[in-house]
Amino acid sequence: xxxxxxxxxxxxxxxxxxxxxxxxxxxxxxxxxxxxxxxxxxxxxxxxxxxxxxxxxxxxxxxxxxxxxxxxxxxxxxxxxxxxxxxxxxxxxxxxxxxxxxxxxxxxxxxxxxxxxxxxxxxxxxxxxxxxxxxxxxxxxxxxxxxxxxxxxxxxxxxxxxxxxxxxxxxxxxxxxxxxxxxxxxxxxxxxxxxxxxxxxxxxxxxxxxxxxxxxxxxxxxxxxxxxxxxxxxxxxxxxxxxxxxxxxxxxxxxxxxxxxxxxxxxxxxxxxxxxxxxxxxxxxxxxxxxxxxxxxxxxxxxxxxxx
Amino acid sequence: xxxxxxxxxxxxxxxxxxxxxxxxxxxxxxxxxxxxxxxxxxxxxxxxxxxxxxxxxxxxxxxxxxxxxxxxxxxxxxxxxxxxxxxxxxxxxxxxxxxxxxxxxxxxxxxxxxxxxxxxxxxxxxxxxxxxxxxxxxxxxxxxxxxxxxxxxxxxxxxxxxxxxxxxxxxxxxxxxxxxxxxxxxxxxxxxxxxxxxxxxxxxxxxxxxxxxxxxxxxxxxxxxxxxxxxxxxxxxxxxxxxxxxxxxxxxxxxxxxxxxxxxxxxxxxxxxxxxxxxxxxxxxxxx
Ligand SMILES: Cc1ncc(C[n+]2csc(CCOP(=O)(O)OP(=O)(O)O)c2C)c(N)n1
Numbered sequence: 001x002x003x004x005x006x007x008x009x010x011x012x013x014x015x016x017x018x019x020x021x022x023x024x025x026x027x028x029x030x031x032x033x034x035x036x037x038x039x040x041x042x043x044x045x046x047x048x049x050x051x052x053x054x055x056x057x058x059x060x061x062x063x064x065x066x067x068x069x070x071x072x073x074x075x076x077x078x079x080x081x082x083x084x085x086x087x088x089x090x091x092x093x094x095x096x097x098x099x100x101x102x103x104x105x106x107x108x109x110x111x112x113x114x115x116x117x118x119x120x121x122x123x124x125x126x127x128x129x130x131x132x133x134x135x136x137x138x139x140x141x142x143x144x145x146x147x148x149x150x151x152x153x154x155x156x157x158x159x160x161x162x163x164x165x166x167x168x169x170x171x172x173x174x175x176x177x178x179x180x181x182x183x184x185x186x187x188x189x190x191x192x193x194x195x196x197x198x199x200x201x202x203x204x205x206x207x208x209x210x211x212x213x214x215x216x217x218x219x220x221x222x223x224x225x226x227x228x229x230x231x232x233x234x235x236x237x238x239x240x241x242x243x244x245x246x247x248x249x250x251x252x253x254x255x256x257x258x259x260x261x262x263x264x265x266x267x268x269x270x271x272x273x274x275x276x277x278x279x280x281x282x283x284x285x286x287x288x289x290x291x292x293x294x295x296x297x298x299x300x301x302x303x304x305x306x307x308x
Numbered sequence: 309x310x311x312x313x314x315x316x317x318x319x320x321x322x323x324x325x326x327x328x329x330x331x332x333x334x335x336x337x338x339x340x341x342x343x344x345x346x347x348x349x350x351x352x353x354x355x356x357x358x359x360x361x362x363x364x365x366x367x368x369x370x371x372x373x374x375x376x377x378x379x380x381x382x383x384x385x386x387x388x389x390x391x392x393x394x395x396x397x398x399x400x401x402x403x404x405x406x407x408x409x410x411x412x413x414x415x416x417x418x419x420x421x422x423x424x425x426x427x428x429x430x431x432x433x434x435x436x437x438x439x440x441x442x443x444x445x446x447x448x449x450x451x452x453x454x455x456x457x458x459x460x461x462x463x464x465x466x467x468x469x470x471x472x473x474x475x476x477x478x479x480x481x482x483x484x485x486x487x488x489x490x491x492x493x494x495x496x497x498x499x500x501x502x503x504x505x506x507x508x509x510x511x512x513x514x515x516x517x518x519x520x521x522x523x524x525x526x527x528x529x530x531x532x533x534x535x536x537x538x539x540x541x542x543x544x545x546x547x548x549x550x551x552x553x554x555x556x557x558x559x560x561x562x563x564x565x566x567x568x569x570x571x572x573x574x575x576x577x578x579x580x581x582x583x584x585x586x587x588x589x590x591x592x593x594x595x596x
Contacts, residue, residue, distance in 0.1 A: 030504055034503075052473035052502075052510050052511025053470050054473045113350070114423040114424060116438075281422060281426075283418075284417065
């Protein structure tokens with residue numbers, strides 16, 4: 001049972017995969033300690049490309065580098081990957097359809113004390129809006145490792161977000177990550193909770209709590225935001241009285257929007273647990289989750305209020 | 309180095325001024341240590357390296373009104389290396405913009421002092437910096453507007469040396485020279501360290517002064533811990549016509565706290581423990 005942060009999990013995954021896959025390199029913008037690519041830098045200095053604090057140049061340079069057939073991981077904080085260098089990601093990477101893998105740490109309110117300038121609440125929406133991009137938001141260490149390996153085996157522009165706080169394992173030991181596949185982590189009948197990233201373990205805890213109140217909630221982990229698992233979501237919609245989405249992201253353009261789009265023709269209400277289109281502030285991640293409405297208690301209260 | 313330095317120094321400086329500014333710098337350093345300890349995270353190294361420059365700006369060079377932070381005649385300060393905000397918070401509190409009671413809210417929920425500057429939450433803060441290099445462009449835009457409205461306010465922008473990696477800095481450098489923004493004084497806190505390592509190892513920055521000169525700026529190269537040299541460059545910059553000025557201030561990251569000096573990990577995010585705080589305070593007290 002591990003409680004690793006997703007960024008540490010990513011850093012360690014790079015090292016573990018480096019032996020099996022000699023054909024990838026890591027680009028960094030002087031934030032290796034923050035994204036946890038420093039593990040890889042220490043063990044594989046020749047495959048580590050320091051770009052300095054210059055994310056836009058890094059993004060387009062990685063696109064050029066990818067023509068060699070060697071896969072570049074572009075790593076930095078999500079605010080800078082998804083906003084500062086996004087036009088480069090669109091025109092240098094996505095449009096020509098290059099095999100560049102962007103992996104960003106420092107996402108959502110989970111960033112905590114650094115505050116608003118570093119809390120990316122828009123990254124899923126942004127990359128989802130760009131053609132050719134696959135968008136991944138894993139939930140635990142196992143999923144990070146598997147997603148990183150799948151990225152190496154799959155061609156195409158990809159964005160993956162990690163995270164800063166330690167998270168418990170949520171996927172079963174025999175889990176197999178597949179791009180575009182959601183997974184039911186807890187069965188239930190009346191309500192479906194669809195969660196992504198660090199919100200998955202909060203959703204599971206909330207569902208367990210709700211059982212004591214006689215509410216039987218299903219929990220689905222959606223770790224590929226795009227392409228989203230439409231068949232699974234439609235099946236959940238047809239068997240639920242209502243659905244709830246959970247994300248550490250702004251309410252617009254992320255998981256809530258993606259789920260609504262996927263089940264637009266289903267006659268089932270969907271309620272969001274997400275940041276309500278505002279900038280937050282500095283603070284500990286849990287305190288922020290409570291103040292800005294994305295805590296475990298918020299999931300429980302929302303479901304209770306809609307259940308009656 | 310400025311040719312007219314001695315004349316400038318004689319004009320504006322006396323022993324009392326220098327003593328006052330050195331004392332203020334020491335208070336600022338101690339306050340930075342104290343508030344980062346409360347916060348439990350943050351960026352000590354780049355705050356300490358900039359303390360002498362910030363003391364000279366807030367207690368000598370800039371026109372400010374702590375009772376009226378938005379006073380239209382104020383000089384305009386932008387901390388472009390926003391992660392070093394503790395050093396500015398200390399200068400603002402010491403100037404009377406807000407109470408030092410606010411320190412213990414740094415980086416905590418509902419606090420007025422954010423992990424990176426927030427102009428809506430903290431009196432005296434002009435810009436929400438944190439994303440490196442945006443503060444520089446923001447300050448240049450403010451300066452251009454002062455020119456257009458024929459106002460004489462000066463604009464001071466403090467940048468980091470790692471920050472110079474950003475292309476936006478050089479876009480701004482062209483813009484500043486193109487519009488002859490001689491009401492701008494940029495300062496580079498040249499401590500030669502950035503987030504993970506030295507400039508030399510992360511991205512070669514030398515020759516920095518030549519880069520700025522070739523971009524059309526008037527360049528001062530000084531020791532950023534020498535109060536006479538800081539004030540000398542400030543004074544000389546006021547006399548420059550038709551060009552913006554930049555001070556390349558050689559500094560030591562973590563200056564004043566021996567176990568932080570030139571040690572990359574004290575860039576952050578890291579705060580002194582209770583024991584480290586005690587040690588740091590004792591060293592700062594014994595200094596000079
Ligand atoms: C655009 C952007 N990229 C990355 C970061 C993360 N970051 C914060 S501070 C820092 C290093 C800054 O080094 P420097 O400018 O030399 O500051 P100092 O050493 O004076 O603290 C980095 C990479 C950031 N804040 N903004």
